[in-house]
Amino acid sequence: MLRLNEQVYHAIRRHGEETYPHECCGVLLGRSVDGVNDVEDAIRAGNTRTDSAHNRYNIAPQELVRIQRQGRERGLDIVGFYHSHPDHPAQWSKTDFAEAHWLGCSYVITAVEKGVAQATNSFLLTGTTEEDKAFEDEAVEVAALETERC
């Protein structure tokens, strides 16, 4: 299961609307406990695929190194990634599967239709190696932000 708060959930979706008609991408920092990827923060990343940004994304490894370092300093791990599908459904593609290598991490996809965010789905990359990996549909729990009550 993927758990994130409203703020992070909306930030991911807004990112996809802002970069439309191009794909957005980013990294989810948090903690993985007992099968739950608990997201604390979403970090925006640049899409290096400027040659084909409407249907491809790639995060520069150097940017990932930096994000992993920032996470470490905050006591957080990389627990997932997100990207958008401009005018395509929120389902993983063959390319998404072939390029997915972070076993145990959540891959979140938001469909953005004509600039407006539609469904947001998450897929857990399961398996133990490149050879037996698989994407599984994953429940997404959006927790309301804790607000002060009188």
Added chain:
Amino acid sequence: MKIHIPTPLRVYSNKQDTVSVSATTVGEALDALTATHPDLKKHLYSEEGKLRSFVNVYLNDEDIRYLPKKGATEVSDKDALSIIPSIAGGC
């Protein structure tokens, strides 16, 4: 020096996010890592013994594939290696 292990590979490093090794070159550091944690080997290297194409290893902020001396690059205790599988896809 320190070697930072990405989340999916920590199953093979006794859950450690950082492994300390003593080494004088990048190559020695990676060898020391896989000597201590042999299960990491097949996840990092192809059967021909080359770094898998989707596995990136960074010495501080430099991709080791592009270092002039590659694996023979000297390192000190203050350097860190980061192992980072690639992230890409599309629709």
